[in-house]
Amino acid sequence: MSVVDDLVVAYIRRLEELGLSQLADSIFPTAYVFREIEAMSGVPAEVVVERLADAVRDKIRPDVAEEVVGAPAGVAVWLLARRIAMWYLQLAVELDVVRER
16 A cells, blocks of 8 residues: 655645645646556656656645755755655556556
8 A cells, every 4th residue: 555755745735724735636646647657667767756756846836845845945846746756656556557676
């Protein structure tokens, strides 16, 4: 069973507290995300995480990320994007979209 990273959970909760639940919804993985992960089967996990992080980065509110992470906005967005990407990849493995090597 997948466990969502504590930082990702804190970010989602803070968005909801601020009345920004539509932004929280936008970072949840969709069938499209899983198709993208499946299409990258055979690509090293580090590369997959970077590509997924790039795709999710624009969905992250820098000010909220900065508050939750406790780091400058640019660093906070980068860190959250990677954590969200790793969550996506973990879910894809658990759902048998891809297999671990």
